[in-house]
Amino acid sequence: MKLLTHNLLSSHVRGVGPRGFPLRLEATEVRVIPVEFNPDFVARMIPKVEWAALLEAADHLRLAEVPKGPTQGYEQDETFLRKMHHVLLEVEVVEGTLQCPESGRVFPITRGIPNMLLNEEETET
């Protein structure tokens, strides 16, 4: 699971609503998988990123050199874009958990795949 994916995930436990975002990330196994750098692609992703969630997740993974937010003229800032590329696309959580901040419900990440299924009792009716 990439951090860009984590940035989209939210808990859908009944009653939680928007307080289910972001999920608290813990990892027991993390890998770095190189991905071809595409500056245009990364630049276009930047406006879609929820920064606080990204920073929190990166912090839990103890990642260094994570930009705190978009810099002025970031579209042309290759250093910035390369860092964001790395953080969003190259860091893979292989084994870990995602926890709903409101309900405490834990979702597992196994072999890089988050399992977000809930029981019938837990879901919205």
Add this chain to the structure above:
Amino acid sequence: MDHEAAQLEKQHVHDVYESTARYLSDLQGKAWPRVRQFLQDQEPGSLIADIGCGTGKYLKVNSQVHSLGCDYCGPLVEIARSRGCEVMVCDNLNLPFRDQGFDAIISIGVIHHFSTKQRRIRAIKEMARVLVPGGQLMIYVWAMEQKNRHFEKQDVLVPWNRALCSRLLSESSQPGRKKQCGHLERSHPYHPPCSVCSCSVCFKERRDSKRSHSVDDEPVRARTCCANISKEAGGGNGFYNTLGKSFRSWFCSRSLDESGLRKQIERVRPLKNTEGWATSTISIQPSRHSSVDRDPQEPFSTREPSSDEDVFVESSQKHLEWLRAPATGKHLRGDRQGETGRSGGGDCLGSTHTQEECAAAGALGEGKPSARRALRRVSTVDSTDSIPDDTIPVEGQQPDVWDSRAFMRYYHVFREGELCGLLRENVSELHILSSGNDHGNWCIIAEKKETCG
């Protein structure tokens, strides 16, 4: 009602896909052109979700976008993951995403697996929720109206032949076979009985179809029809008569009727929890069905098909051609040998067929090994649709054979206009941009309306 719906879907959608997922990994297909186009039309840097991604065949169509695949079925998701896709396991009815995260979403062959209208609406609303305003959603569902076939009802159970899959899988690993398995996973049913002789392979009516390239290219073959074959075989060489009963019924499905099939199904896989559900509203679909959207059960062909129907027609043509001249060893050895990598050996038609057919194959005389192979090929062609199961007569069929092979999948097939109506009346946050029919599917592209304030 919702609980029963969930139970039905568990038994006849989720459990089936879970059990059969491992057979799908080698039977990957390419993407449907129009879905491909939709994905390629998205802006570079877009965030795309494929809800119901299966083995992930659409996730790498456009390298300029970031695609996330989701599926309820863990084994399918594992396969997608092994191909390097970013995927997760989740439920379409409760998408674990924040609002307005995705620029585009595709839902290909998914909504038709929900067993109530409310659940179908909910699935669509969930996808609308996680779309950005102005973002587009593409939905494909099976159509009830098929060009040459007829669904009895809108709620159907479709059989799936597992043994066939494993056979396809092992055959596909033969040299020369492999590329033929790289076919698109299709989501539409195959030919229905034609008006002339109820023959499942009759492509007489397809001559006028724009899509039947192979038919257009080979007018001579196009005129071939099961009726002709029956005549010839019955009168002349008697070949047709030497075929086993179940094999004959593959050609002409007159012997098959829904109640016969239902008896079989009910004997073997009683719908325990869903009895009330099934008996009142669902019909067992006896007609040949290609497996679905995510089922890459393609008939084999020597060349890449432009559509399922073409492939099926072409394979049928070849077979019919062969039937017409069974003694022509040259023809038998024609392209069949190149296609099948297997030596004749003791291989017969696979466990779905009786010894009868093997004997029949043997009785062809000249070109025997090829004949056997060709027969097997034919059976696999239609068997991808679980036709042999459908056409095995009730009498004389061992229940346990049926039992171990039947995985019934639930579908709600859509009438023309139904999907559009569903969106218009229930999902006001979406605006329909276009709709149409593609290979037996009703498809829609809708846009999330801009929010005001």
